[in-house]
Amino acid sequence: MIVGNLAATFTSFVGRREEVAEVRRLLGAARLVTLTGADGMGKTRLALEVAAASAKAFPGGVRLVDLASMHEPSAVADVAAGTLAVADVGTRPLVELLAAHLSGRRVLLVLDNWSIWWGLARSWRSSCCRPPLSCGSWRPPGRRSV
Numbered sequence: 001m002i003v004g005n006l007a008a009t010f011t012s013f014v015g016r017r018e019e020v021a022e023v024r025r026l027l028g029a030a031r032l033v034t035l036t037g038a039d040g041m042g043k044t045r046l047a048l049e050v051a052a053a054s055a056k057a058f059p060g061g062v063r064l065v066d067l068a069s070m071h072e073p074s075a076v077a078d079v080a081a082g083t084l085a086v087a088d089v090g091t092r093p094l095v096e097l098l099a100a101h102l103s104g105r106r107v108l109l110v111l112d113n114w115s116i117w118w119g120l121a122r123s124w125r126s127s128c129c130r131p132p133l134s135c136g137s138w139r140p141p142g143r144r145s146v
């Protein structure tokens, strides 16, 4: 079954049951949960597994926002708005429109490859009512991970 806009996976998820349970627990308690680790260790796959299993807990929807192709922070709002079908009507900054859209909704956003945009964490945490689940390889701020 495909949940939200999560891509279908064509291989079985192996192991990591404790990690899935722990991340789900954290999502119930925190506004922002970040998965970090070395390249290719399975952060995205773990996040997608958690997201797919969490649909009932997030009746507002489960959405994947892949930031891998972003070249500047200002484009993140555009991608997120496109994913969430929030129209940029020009009356208010797009980030404010996004915050208004998310306010009162229990939405799980999976922000993949966002380690390049650590600076956004604070603004998302303060403006969104529900937590995003983010995942990215750890890199010092300012260096791309993908």
Ligand SMILES: Nc1ncnc2c1ncn2[C@@H]1O[C@H](COP(=O)(O)OP(=O)(O)OP(=O)(O)O)[C@@H](O)[C@H]1O
Residues within 6 Å of the ligand: 011, 012, 013, 014, 015, 016, 037, 038, 039, 040, 041, 042, 043, 044, 045, 046, 136, 137
């Ligand atoms: N638990 C798992 N079961 C089955 N396949 C897995 C599992 N974890 C990771 N994989 C597979 O391993 C590959 C790498 O995983 P993934 O893309 O999630 O790593 P990543 O840490 O997000 O990498 P990057 O740092 O490049 O973003 C993918 O093909 C993924 O489907």
Ligand SMILES: [Mg+2]
Residues within 6 Å of the ligand: 043, 044, 045, 112, 113, 135, 136
């Ligand atoms: Mg990844």
